[in-house]
Amino acid sequence: MLKRLLLVMLCFSTTIQAQDYFFKKFQPFNDNVPSPEEFLGYGIGEHHTRHDLIVAYLTKLAETSERASIYQYGKTHEGRKLVILTITSPENLSNLDNLKQQHLAFADPAKNVTNYGEVPIFINLAYNVHGNEPSSSEAALLTAYTFAASNNPEVLKYINNAVIMIDPTINPDGRDRHTQWANSYQGTPNVTDPQDAEHNEYWPGGRTNHYWFDLNRDWLLAINPESRGKLKWFHEWLPNVVTDFHEMGSQASYFFEPMKTNASYDPIMPKENYVDLNNMFGAEFAKALDSIGSFYFTKEVFDGTYPGYGSSYPDLHGALALLFEQASSRGHEQKTAFGKITFPFTIRNQYTSSITTVKTAVANKAYMRKYQQDFFKSALTNAAKKKVRGYSFGDDYDQNRTKAFIDKLLVHDIDVYKSGNRYVVPTKQPQYRMVQTMFETYSKYRDSVYYDASAWSVANFYNMKYRPVTSLKMEEKIESTNNLVNVSAVQKSEYAYVIDWDDYSAPAVLNYLQQKGLVISSAFKPFTVKVGSQSKSFNYGSLVVPVSLQKKNAQEVYDLVQKAQEKYQVPLYAVNSGYSLKGVDLGSRYIQPVKKVKAAMLIGDGTRSYEAGEVWHLLDTRMNMPISKIPLRNFNRTNFDKYTTLVMVSGRYNLTKKQQEKIKAWVSKGNTLITIGTASKWAIDKKLVKEKLTNKEKDSLKKDSTKVVDRKPYVDAGENLGKESVGGVILRADLDTTHPLGFGYRDSSIPVYKNNTVWLAPSKNEYATVAKYSKNPHIDGFLTKKNMEEYLKPSASLIVSKVGGGRVVLFADNPNFRGSWYGTNRLFLNALFLGDKINIPSRD
Template sequence: MKKISSSLLLLLFSLSSLLAQNDYFFPGKKFNPNILTPDAFLGYSIGSQHTRYDRLVSYFEYLSQASDRVKFQTTGRTYEYRSQLMVAFSSPENLKNLENIRKQHLTLVDPTSKVPDVKTMPVVMQLGYNVHGNEASGGEASILTAYYLAACEDFEVQTTLKEAVIFIEPVINPDGRDRFVNWVNMHKGMPPVSDPNDREHNEVWPSGRVNHYWFDLNRDWFLAVHRESRNRLNFYHQWYPNVVTDHHEMGTNSTHFFEPSKQSAENPLVPSYVYRNLNDSFAKYFEEAMNQIGSLYYTKESFDNLYPGYGSSYPDIQGGIGFLFEQGSSRGHVQDSQHGVLTFAFAVRNHLVNAIATIKGGVAQREDLLRFQREFFETAISSANKSAVKGYVVGSETDPARNRALLNTLLSHRIEVYPLNSEFKQNGKTFKPDQAYYVPVTQPQYRMVQSIFEKPVTFADSIFYDASAWNLPLAYGLPHAEVKSGSVPVGNKLTFDALAFQPKSVTQSRYAYLLAAEDFNTHKALYQLLVEGYFVKVGQKPFRITTDQGERSFGYGTLIIPVQAQKKSSDALFAKLKDISTNTGVNFYSVNTGYSSEGVDLGSNNFGTVKTPKVLMPIGSGTSQYEAGEVWYMLDNYVGMPITKVDMDQMGRVNLSDYDVMVMVNGQYPTDAKFLGKVTTWVEAGGTLITFKSASEWVIKNQIAKGKIRELKEKDSTATKVRIDYEKASDNEGSRYTGGAIFSADLDNTNPLGFGYTERTIALYRNSNTLLEVSESPYNTVIKYDANPLLNGYVHPGTLKKISSSAGLLVSSRGRGNVIMFSDNPNFRGTWLGTSKLFFNALFYGNKIATPAPGNQEK
């Protein structure tokens, strides 16, 4: 007998391995032998290794070349320049006619168009995976699903492709996925280690869950902050899929979840047909698929569809239906769980069978789904016509930057918006033409308009998976009002092109230039001046003066750029201001005198020199990756200012005197004497320490700052003890946590932290129970919650009582420095521009706060 070569043995072993894997994932299925399996293409069995994103992209590209059922396409790039895929799968005939299919499908979402014959229309489905980068089994399942659709020769699959256009977005968060994939592959044992304590199963900070800026993209469908989301929304509204899947992972000791979710947490704006009929009908397909492979699962107990910004809830409010799948995670390749050893391949298979089940259910209910989508948008119009509210007017006459930010989000959701073409008064507010905008409710996106503008405060449940409030005019801090009757004077419908900066003309001055503080881009303009060495002063008193644009009043925080005090020429300064105005949209006023008709003159000592802040932020284990990422994102994108991010275990080596400002986000910080002493000494020497939430508690407890923490629960041992059933313990205690609601408060807008705010009333977002007492100093409570503060969302009555009249923002002076304590997070999800201006003020003007001790004021 001839000796078999080692290479041939290896080939035979590989073939047997591939056959075994097909039997595991696709038992009894017949595939086109001319199309490589994922295993053959990648060189390893799916589940035995985590696939790098570039290799995943390569396989999808290969399929588009090897199969006429596949069309490879991209929607954009991530921050780290990875391609975002949206690969189409359908019959060859459908793919050749894809654009006509798309145009015909769009007639379903246009109630004014002729009703199409849905009997001949394919259903459109979008399978989305791996929005959390460390929930990687979904990304691997997308590879197998793609292979199944491209190569399976079963009659059922061929029929499916004739009746459906299926888009696969294999990884929604490529940057986060590669961060995680590199981690687990780097630490994979051979043989694999299933012990949960192994380094493979415990990734470092920041986790792969988040994107480049450490944001959770699964919350961003509604907010549309990040480029990944904006690219996805642009594609979504080109197609309006009938079915969308959202594949996730959860704790290792969990099994598998598929919808329906909690009935008490359903979105009341979504027709009940979605939850009572469509959800239940698809659940039968999921049930059958999981029963066939013997996998445990559960439904109805958890998760919610209330917030319209998840990948599984956004489709519900767009005439489609979204499905959430949550799979117990191996967080690596193999891990012990209470259900036994959980393998990566097992997790992948559960996602795979549910994706295929979704496709089957979508095709089986094709006509019902298409008809429902048309009815959804028709009923949007009929429901809007019955609404007591006819529309909303919104906009600031002093801050075009925040106007643009909100308008961009509205247009991303294809909401119709119209600029006012003459002055309009509503509810005691005056809205100016081309500075305010009208959003009618009678439009196809009526339900999105409701989601964005309404302010519910009552709910069917008191436990929320995430936020309970998401009113965007409040988030952007913009004046707005309901319109219930009468006509509104409007111009032509707004487009994205109209949102571009309108460059302001700058008149050259030989004396000085002024920049009002109200525009959100003021800090961006300020930093561009400071970083190039220009001399800038900030005013701490209001004044009125003659400018090139007429006599005008200027408020607290106005910037003055004197001409003669600069190290550079007046022509260079003029050129720089024109450039800044062009790229930020801010309006510089030219003045030829320092004499004010009212208030302080420009040479007053009430104008202080602004220095370029050098900012440090401790990060790492124990700190919130979300809040740290929000600080980083806001400074990168809204100020253009770098921030030094230092891991906590490296802080001992940092010379704090190299920095002017330190930002501490929500988290746990050291309490050893050495670290506390180092921070205290730095503040006393003139540093500005900015703290959020629990970090504010930390500086008070460790006596770095003066202040008191308000306890949530009363300490009364004599109170009558209430007996509650054990099964209600979780809900009863969980309802006291403030998961995300919006509150009204009073802002001292004469304080440097309040510069640029024209109103004292401010809306705050709160998603924690950090409560601060009002300062003993009458001058140091910059924000105080109203006595009846709830504006939008759910809060437990007992918690609301404690929030009422507490402090939202405190200042505590120490030596020559200041500690600025937020009880909340002013940069929440990169959307709360209404409060992030407070944070920017703290960075640039925190060192300007100098309050006299009570009773020691000069007379």
């Protein structure tokens, strides 16, 4: 009995010590509310905590603390729960609906409430958007416990004056991937060697979500369920303060805002946000970190220019978004140039900043409320100063792509109206700054080095034709995307069906029908036929389903065609004769059968997981088409003859000569290799194709090898070299719409997204350059004059190169960037489905 008592006392003492390291100053705690250590069975920082245990603990707090309630706002791709734990005083919690309405009144420009100091401030403490930056979710457990259980007068003051909404893990799928790795390789004692497996995850690592997307870039683009669920919650509550906790390299210290100066020439967020508020909070973070002896830095790096971060998106909604970056232990303990960095140490800094965020917000709640009110009022006054009254948009040939763009606007709470056969977005609305984000483009910048993209006019992502208007005709307000696509139900035919390839979802229909065993052809020249009593013109690429040539009877074919239309809502027509009114007939040699695609993609160390995930996501979620993901470690034993198409995304490919020859031999058999970005450069460098790169600098060095280089200050090297990179710019390309890769496009001028320095020289074959940058290529974003004149303008965006009986499709730019480039997805899908039909005329 005595032995057992001593053991219990020892465990209790260990727990108290572990807790003291983090929150000794906030004692006493309610004994009826379990601490994280008591619930988990280990001290915070001793192991990495699985997401299901994080949710379970927060659920326990909601059960045991009268201050807390828990809400599930969504699920991840892998089915993990996304939750918010709300903590405030019991009185506030019981009156939360009423407080919510009072809070939202400040964000309504039509209301003139002035009780700024009387309503609790709403704070969203959000953690762990990058799964392998785990310290913040552990800090979330400590923070939740502090506010749910501490009876310290300081904490009681905070919960009386704030509604604290804790999102413990924004990216649970990535976190659990990393947690499994770190715990699996944890040693006893800890191994501090930076080269140990614990500190070096295998590809793709835990940073990203299921489809390898960086969710910290997804607030604006809203592609993934994690982001869409969070955005729905965010617009329902409009918190005043939002945190964004991260980790960085192990050799660093700690970062908090203010950031670098916003790189935009005329930022659309108020200066008060990134100057006054950042400095107000920054001074408090400095005091708090000084008190525990932590070192830190501000202002040197990171920027909030791109509006899609967790640390920038809330800034466009009257909130203050705050970025924190903690040097990572990348495991449990690691050696650095400054000594050892431990997991508990990283957690304590994040916990300290969490508490300080609430402290500072409460101290300035009246100021913060007035700021948010002024923010939304100024949206209307700013809009009124401009001649532009709205933006008109629409695409007559592609309802599904238009629908996808409208969905994006609605996700961000932007008002959209029907206007004749088009749509219009008025500028006079509380979300005016988000309207600017969607439509406005920029050419002037304060800075030249960006942490991320310098271009984000989302309408261009969708290749959406739009124009500013000075007068508005607004009809029905669009409340949802339901019933936006209006297609006539296909009638039964005994002869053939034609599917309009202009529609974004047409490739999905092609894949669906091929999977069901139908033979489908593609039109390589336009034609006009009778549909019922009307004539109907069809563009390049239109699909033909010949009824009599199928192994199924006419009724079975009709049933499949009908199901495909119901599933994907594409224009689909019954045709009763192959004799065209204009153009080629349906039995022409220009109506060619499309081979069923079996696609594979190389993944693993050396490849860019973001781009690989974008391909996987596109085919999985929109085309409902599988793609085999081949790890490079399995390259030698892979039988590529099983596949018709191979995708190589950007990366550093260290393939041997024999492996290169294996790819070339496979392509030569008549197959299609699709390369993107640096993979295209690799194909040229390794002479897989007979193409060249645009390389003016190399050419000039050859001409004058004795040229004297001007000396420059060493301290400026990073900035000078950094500005020559291409962080992200939207460019105009001229597309050959008669080429199979250009099928489905009506306009030869299309926006493309460039975030690399891969410059493809136009092919010497006059039929092989599919898209070349236009004479005036700039649409949006920063690009140096040197890059523009010497590299961009002479270069191509997309070329096809013949290799034996096959071909390599070389993309200089990423057509699937962040899952959002609906406008150029079609180029990639054409390469996938129609690649084998590209027979490049040659004079060899």
